[in-house]
Amino acid sequence: MARAMGVPNFGVPATLAGLSDGVLRATVENGKGRMMPSYKSRLSPAEIAAVVAYIRTLSKH
Numbered sequence: 001m002a003r004a005m006g007v008p009n010f011g012v013p014a015t016l017a018g019l020s021d022g023v024l025r026a027t028v029e030n031g032k033g034r035m036m037p038s039y040k041s042r043l044s045p046a047e048i049a050a051v052v053a054y055i056r057t058l059s060k061h
């Protein structure tokens with residue numbers, strides 16, 4: 001399903017290499033493309049920062 005939707009695989013280091021924390025934050029806040037919803041009204045700024053930090057851990061070994 002994820003593949004069909006084109007969701008990025010954060011377990012692959014190359015996926016995150018080109019994405020700054022600012023881009024990750026903006027993507028969570030505003031959503032992206034036709035499939036990914038905005039989380040701005042559902043997560044606080046601190047929660048969004050925590051999500052960005054968590055995404056960074058996914059491709060570390």
Ligand code: HEM
Binds near residue numbers: 028036
């Ligand atoms: C809090 C949960 C989520 C986080 C942290 C998250 C994070 C991200 C990030 C960082 C990207 C990559 C942005 C880029 O390449 O510039 C992305 C893309 C995407 N996400 Fe999410 N996402 C979440 C939830 C979702 C959900 C619920 C869906 C769909 C039901 C979704 C669908 C997508 C899709 C389809 C893309 C690719 C969009 C495109 O390149 O046009 N995401 N997401």
